[in-house]
């Protein structure tokens with residue numbers, strides 16, 4: 001039997017969830033025996049080369065590029081997992097949700113205390129750049145998500161148990177200590 | 183007149199006093215009925231509805247219903263657990279609960295109930311309401327993003343004349359709980375701390391006291407909310 005194929009991505013996230021994937025320590029050796037990786041920042045494969053079984057999504061949708069990547073993942077993966085608070089509810093990036101986009105951009109490029117050298121007072125708007133969305137959206141409000149693994153980041157044990165359960169078809173053990181929202 | 187009565191909770195015979203509410207009687211019998219707005223020693227309100235049980239088949243709030251002899255109470259049924267879970271989920275999407283950056287995380291009762299019910303993500307869409315943080319008070323911060331309007335602070339934090347230091351402002355969907363501008367001025371350090379402790383969520387914070395307990399040692403890091411009640415040795419039953 002061929003190995004299940006896993007893809008991962010970080011949308012509007014900080015890569016902390018990916019760090020937590022690596023935090024499974026030496027079990028990573030077991031993991032590469034169990035699965036094959038496709039598109040992922042871990043192996044730097046940038047485009048899907050085949051259909052995948054499991055897609056791990058870190059981060060919510062803050063711009064048009066995030067939405068595009070998320071839809072691409074939905075198309076290529078049988079099972080999608082929202083990994084971490086940002087994917088589940090927008091997380092810290094969503095703290096801008098109560099502030100108008102223009103105000104956010106002005107703070108970042110014009111008025112912020114650490115802004116330096118923007119003498120032309122330019123807010124970048126090149127068509128090549130992804131458009132910021134009005135709000136940061138949880139992934140499951142953009143595409144269908146099959147499973148959720150909370151945490152900021154999700155504990156390595158939770159990620160490991162979830163992956164093993166999915167691959168082996170066994171029921172997942174969920175000890176109290178591993179489900180955390182922080 | 184206060185007399186001893188027998189009640190039945192999920193098939194378990196319990197002894198209670200006739201002047202007790204169901205939630206208190208259950209607690210003394212080592213049975214946890216989840217709640218957010220109820221607080222021991224504070225007048226019950228029946229606001230959050232999380233303690234809803236079935237009393238002789240009818241849904242009632244356990245925090246406001248006094249026990250009576252022969253009562254049959256259903257508590258841990260699938261139906262009631264699912265109902266309680268929905269309320270927790272609704273509260274999570276109704277406000278702005280960014281647990282990773284919240285001072286109360288790990289000590290928060292709303293979060294702890296979500297853990298207890300195994301909520302991985304709420305089933306409802308997030309509202310992301312626009313709410314304010316009021317840090318103008320010298321001792322406390324009032325974060326409206328996290329207030330669940332349980333009124334615990336209004337009921338529990340009073341001055342020596344019994345006047346509430348916290349109060350409702352506005353009505354309906356715009357209602358918020360604020361510090362009374364006059365009475366708030368006399369808030370002592372002790373009362374400020376009590377207010378933070380009484381608040382089930384991170385809506386009342388004592389300044390410079392956030393993140394004081396390290397992760398791993400906070401109230402609900404290792405043990406689910408209610409486990410203290412479930413683990414007491416029952417002498418009464």
Ligand code: SF4
Nearest residue numbers: 279281284290383384
């Ligand atoms: S109040 Fe509780 S649920 Fe809300 S953000 Fe803070 S820890 Fe999370």
Ligand code: SF4
Nearest residue numbers: 329330332333335381
């Ligand atoms: S501030 Fe806290 S205690 Fe007061 S009503 Fe809001 S959630 Fe309840």
